[in-house]
Amino acid sequence: MKMLKAPERVLAEHYHDLQRKPFYPTIISYMTSGPVAMVSDRPKVVCSSRVIIGHIDSAEAAPGTIREDVSIHISRIIHTDSVEGAQREIQL
Known part of the structure; x- marks a missing residue:
């Protein structure tokens, strides 16, 4: 297992379809708070x-x-x- 902390630019690409949603900033904040990938x-x-x-x-x-x-x-x-x-x- 390799644990990764995703940079905001990667998450922006991953969640591109959600960028106009009101909860988008919360997702980015949460996903940059610690390791996110396996x-x-x-x-x-x-x-x-x-x-x-x-x-x-x-x-x-x-x-x-x-x-x-x-x-x-x-x-x-x-x-x-x-x-x-x-x-x-x-x-x-």
Whole structure:
């Protein structure tokens, strides 16, 4: 595992579609506050990690999943949901 602290310019590109949203500054502030990335090359890692992470809405996540155990806000924990999305994010 390699933990990374993303520079604001990278996050601006990653969240380009959200730049006009009122919550955009909050996302950038949160995402620059500490390490934000992990990359794995395990087979089917997106699918298996989604099981461990849990439902996107922590209120609907199964007991024992990361989101059910520690997430307090929908945007504050893990969000890559596809191999294509992960490939794009890895390139950033």
